[in-house]
Amino acid sequence: MLDATPRQSGYRHPTDLDATPRPARLRIGTGSRHPREQDRRTVTDTARSTTRYGTRPTMKDVAARAGVGLKTVSRVVNGEPGVTPDTERRVQEAITALGFRRNDSARVLRKGRTASIGLVLEDLADPFYGPLSRAVEEVARDHGALLINGSSAEDPAREQELVLALCARRVDGLVIIPAGTDHRYLEPEIAAGVATVFVDRPAGEIDADVVLSDSFGGARDAVAHLIAHGHRRIGFIGDQPRIHTAIERLRGYRAAMDEAGLPVDESWVALGSTAPERVRSAAEAMLAGPAPVTALFSGNNRVTVTVVRVLADRSRPVALVGFDDFELADLINPGITVVAQDAARLGRTAAALLFRRLDGADEPPQQRVLPTRLIPRGSGELPPA
Amino acid sequence: MLDATPRQSGYRHPTDLDATPRPARLRIGTGSRHPREQDRRTVTDTARSTTRYGTRPTMKDVAARAGVGLKTVSRVVNGEPGVTPDTERRVQEAITALGFRRNDSARVLRKGRTASIGLVLEDLADPFYGPLSRAVEEVARDHGALLINGSSAEDPAREQELVLALCARRVDGLVIIPAGTDHRYLEPEIAAGVATVFVDRPAGEIDADVVLSDSFGGARDAVAHLIAHGHRRIGFIGDQPRIHTAIERLRGYRAAMDEAGLPVDESWVALGSTAPERVRSAAEAMLAGPAPVTALFSGNNRVTVTVVRVLADRSRPVALVGFDDFELADLINPGITVVAQDAARLGRTAAALLFRRLDGADEPPQQRVLPTRLIPRGSGELPPA
DNA sequence: GCCAGAATTGACAACGTTGTCCAGACGTTA
DNA sequence: TAACGTCTGGACAACGTTGTCAATTCTGGC
The missing domain is CATH 3.40.50.2300 (Response regulator)
Structure with a gap:
């Protein structure tokens, strides 16, 4: 885990996101600019080509070309008042000719936003x-x-x-x-x-x-719905318990069961990775044995999709309600009942x-x-x- | 259409993306900073609080607090060599104490990337x-x-x-x-x-x-596939003709028909919006009449989804191949045959x-x-x- | 034709960072 | 002890923009 503040040894620029040792660095096409070249801007503007690679005109360049002051260019670019139409036109021409585009980095630095x-x-x-x-x-x-x-x-x-x-x-x-x-x-x-x-x-x-x-409420509704349709043994497959919504949905599941006076067998509850293999094995475990669950409540869209696949492979119908709506849920047969949240x-x-x-x-x-x-x-x- | 270069009258900052006349502007919580306040940085560093709202410490502040030069802080922050462990520690402490985070805007301005x-x-x-x-x-x-x-x-x-x-x-x-x-x-x-x-x-x-x-090739394969399964009257519903892929897929459709020596009735081709209503009416038109199409080729995932819905409402089976794969395509009955591209x-x-x-x-x-x-x-x- | 006042314009100093370059401090060797 | 490198640290000037403020040019009224 990275520290919140920079350290020297091994410190990485916060935007240096790659975790690999590979020394991947951004470089612009022109290669590293020799510092001495930074003075090139002071040559006459006719020496600068619009299409000079890797170099961008600045307001200073525009000002020189239009024969006006720097601030006047700034005013034109920002649509500030106090510029005569004639001056504005000259500046506009210079802007177009040079292909100038304001550097927002500098603007940000100056304005703070x-x-x-x-x-x-x-x-x-x-x-x-x-x-x-x-x-x-x-x-x-x-x-x-x-x-x-x-x-x-x-x-x-x-x-x-x-x-x-x-x-x-x-x-x-x-x-x-x-x-x-x-x-x-x-x-x-x-x-x-x-x-x-x-x-x-x-x-x-x-x-x-x-x-x-409302994860808790949505989950409770879902499970209550299953209970209302006659189910007593209901399984819940959710995301990792580290994730708040997973816990809340589990709480909703338990609340609904509890309110209906139904016991929860701990083998009916699986929180963990949403990786397809894990979900698949969890579902299959719940559907096996002498007293399998007759209904499943899946904790999010990824889980639901995998569960749908598992159920499609079986002959015995198993009821399913999924948390999260997803496209085409209505076209599967039977349509998938869901608790929809509006992302x-x-x-x-x-x-x-x-x-x-x-x-x-x-x-x-x-x-x-x-x-x-x-x-x-x-x-x-x-x-x- | 906006000009590529700034104009004064009505010119909008390129990041001012809102098209509405509403003068929506970003403002930071502290309100506009009075320019005179900009000198506040020169007060002694003890006067600055770590949690002072709307104000961020700079390297200068860190340097002052650590009793070192500005460049030394920069060196520490960037992990550059040439700083003794003791100095580095002092700088680190100041960084942590002040909650300093390098301002990448300034960095960008300076470095050009x-x-x-x-x-x-x-x-x-x-x-x-x-x-x-x-x-x-x-x-x-x-x-x-x-x-x-x-x-x-x-x-x-x-x-x-x-x-x-x-x-x-x-x-x-x-x-x-x-x-x-x-x-x-x-x-x-x-x-x-x-x-x-x-x-x-x-x-x-x-x-x-x-x-x-390969839109052309994919479309041709799709239509050839339908032809190979006995279809002669095949409809194509695609995106707006302005869009390159729509044209290419239409080309592929025509090529496959052509290669099979099949005529194309222009009523079998619908290019236009992918809005559900339009796709629906296009599909229904092709499926009506005395010589309806027996198969449809849909030009992208949005079209396919709507077509699937249309076909689900009908009793007579109609073959369908869609461009673009989509989740759960295999769980619909029958599974949707697609030409998949790897996004x-x-x-x-x-x-x-x-x-x-x-x-x-x-x-x-x-x-x-x-x-x-x-x-x-x-x-x-x-x-x- | 002259002056007050308004409108236009530009010089200059920030914004926070990094590259350059020089000044000391320190250790080593003759 | 003097002369010489090496290592560390800091002063300073960019980067390109915008806010301030003063200088300049225009306008109209007399």
């Missing part, structure tokens, strides 16, 4: 996070900000690495789907004004805004909260819990076999 | 792009770079806006899934050394690296090419075409009804 926010999630390739990320992006766009995102791969160390790299880039705010359980490393950042909102799972050991789905809404809500903070809202950290929705499609309404 | 790349795609929420984005991210991570991504929503103006905003941030390279057909606006950027790789669709009007899937591999290939360029590879632009794979699952093997 980056108009960008960071999103750290588990895996962008997961169909649950795509819409969430897109929703955050849209809100950011509405506020004129860009989105930088990174996947933690459910690894706390990598999460921290990413978050700190984003902080070093001076993102204005962070939306985090936490992998780790201790976020005290964020304290100096938050104190320094980086707005931070956690999504899907609460922050660990610090007080911060959180937007959650896009999670993202939108979190991003809206973030920008409220950035706009100066000074309220205590809040926790928002979004409701889930049970969608019956057939698999959850199968009677016990 | 950002160690970040941009990815512009159509829609992050599309399950095809999630894995692609993740693959690009992984390669970037291996090279110590961060990924900034944006969705163009298939709008050329928005694509350009995004790309130029990324250029203003001085990303080192760009991976673009183009929405537009004219990328000459990128010429100055490429000339300035921004490595650029296009993915999924070729660049318009400029010469650049491209990584594609992750597209992303990996493109990113690898990009970093080759950044590492100084000086080859002419190249085009890579990745093969597709026909996966028979049942729906494509149905005989004509």
Whole structure:
């Protein structure tokens, strides 16, 4: 696990994300620029070609070409008032001729704001996070900000690495789907004004805004639904117990069983990796033996998919309710009954909260819990076999 | 459509992405910092609190606190040699005490490289792009770079806006899934050394690296597969003709029909929006009438999903092959036969090419075409009804 | 034609970092 | 002890932009 602060020995630039010893470094196409060349800018502007490789015109170049002062160029570029049409035209021509584009790095340095926010999630390739990320992006766009995102791969160390790299880039705010359980490393950042909102799972050991789905309630509904359809032996396969939602959903499962006065055999509960092999063996274990479960509740979309495959291989029908909706769930036969959470809404809500903070809202950290929705499609309404 | 270069009247900062007139601006929590306050840094370091809101310690602060020079702090932070262990320890303590984190904006400005790349795609929420984005991210991570991504929503103006905003941030390279057909606006950027790789669709009007899937070949295989199973009247529903892959897949469709000596009734071909309603009505039109098609070839995953829904509502079986694989395609009954392209591999290939360029590879632009794979699952093997 | 006041313009100093280069401190050798 | 390297540390000037503020040019009214 990386330290939150730089060390000398073995210290790596926070953006040097590669863990391999390979000395992979970015280099621009021109190779390392000899320092003496840095003075090239002082040659007459006619010596500079628009297409000179690896060199970009600056406002100074534009100013020289247009025969105006540096600040005037800045004014034109930023649409500030106080420039005569004639001057503006000359500057515009120079800008076009040189292919100038303002260097936002310098702007950021000067202004102190980056108009960008960071999103750290588990895996962008997961169909649950795509819409969430897109929703955050849209809100950011509405506020004129860009989105930088990174996947933690459910690894706390990598999460921290990413978050700190984003902080070093001076993102204005962070939306985090936490992998780790201790976020005290964020304290100096938050104190320094980086707005931070956690999504899907609460922050660990610090007080911060959180937007959650109602995992407990959704899970309880799901299991109650199965019970209502006559099931007594119900299995639960969930994610690693380190993950908050997994625990909450397990709690919901137990609550529903408890409320119905049903005992829970511990062999009916499997928390762990969502890797297909593990889920498969867990499901098969629950479905074997003299008193197999007659229904399964799966803790997230990845688990559900694997369980569906397992059940497809069997003749005896087994009821199934999955947490998370997924595309085409209605086209499988029977349709898969799910507890749907609205990923896009999670993202939108979190991003809206973030920008409220950035706009100066000074309220205590809040926790928002979004409701889930049970969608019956057939698999959850199968009677016990 | 935005100009490629700044104008005064109505000019918007390239990162001011919102198209609405609302004056949405980022503001940090502390409100606008009065310029006079900028001198606060010269007060004694004991006056600064670690948790002072909205203010971040700089190397200068660390240096003052550790009683060393500025450059020494820089050396420690960057793990450069030439610092005694004792000095290093003092600096480390100051860093920790102040919660210092290097400001990468300043670093970027000084060094000229950002160690970040941009990815512009159509829609992050599309399950095809999630894995692609993740693959690009992984390669970037291996090279110590961060990924900034944006969705163009298939709008050329928005694509350009995004790309130029990324250029203003001085990303080192760009991976673009183009929405537009004219990328000459990128010429100055490429000339300035921004490595650029296009993915999924070729660049318009400029010469650049491209990584594609074999749309033509994949489509031809798909349709030939249907023909081999006895179909003579085959419909094709694809994306907008503006999109390169749509055209290529149509070409593949025609080629297969042609090679089999089959005529193509123009009512069997529908290119246009992939919005569900449109696809639905297109499919229903092809399936109606006295000589309906007996098989459908759908041009991408969104189309396929809608077509599957349409076919699920009908009693007469209709064969279907879809371009793009998707999760659970095997669990629908019958399983959906698809032409699979490897989105992750597209992303990996493109990113690898990009970093080759950044590492100084000086080859002419190249085009890579990745093969597709026909996966028979049942729906494509149905005989004509 | 002259002056006040407004409008335009540009010089300059930050922003926080890193590269260069020089000044001391220290240890070694003659 | 003097002369010589080597090692450490720091002063300083960039990087490209924007905020301040003063200088300059224009305008209109007399």
